Amino acid sequence: MRLTEEQKLKLEQILTERWEAAHGCWICGSDQWSLSERLFELREHGGGRLQLDGASVPIVLVTCHGCGNTVMLNIVALGMM
Numbered sequence: 465m466r467l468t469e470e471q472k473l474k475l476e477q478i479l480t481e482r483w484e485a486a487h488g489c490w491i492c493g494s495d496q497w498s499l500s501e502r503l504f505e506l507r508e509h510g511g512g513r514l515q516l517d518g519a520s521v522p523i524v525l526v527t528c529h530g531c532g533n534t535v536m537l538n539i540v541a542l543g544m545m
């Protein structure tokens with residue numbers, strides 16, 4: 465699912481306020497990150513089968529330009545859903 469322009473702006477605001485304190489990537493030291501254009505879903509493991517009725521968490525990805533380190537942010541915890 466693609467993020468709406470409103471969701472992207474709110475996420476960028478949250479990251480600007482909170483990400484600065486993280487002092488860049490903890491693997492390579494880069495301070496260049498990109499925010500995914502889409503909302504993803506982290507699903508409960510189904511024991512080898514696709515489990516559509518299990519727990520899931522909506523996430524966005526933030527990826528370091530220097531090394532590809534990717535962070536998943538739970539948008540429910542960020543107050544966006």
Ligand SMILES: [Zn+2]
Binds near residue numbers: 489492531533
């Ligand atoms: Zn990095």
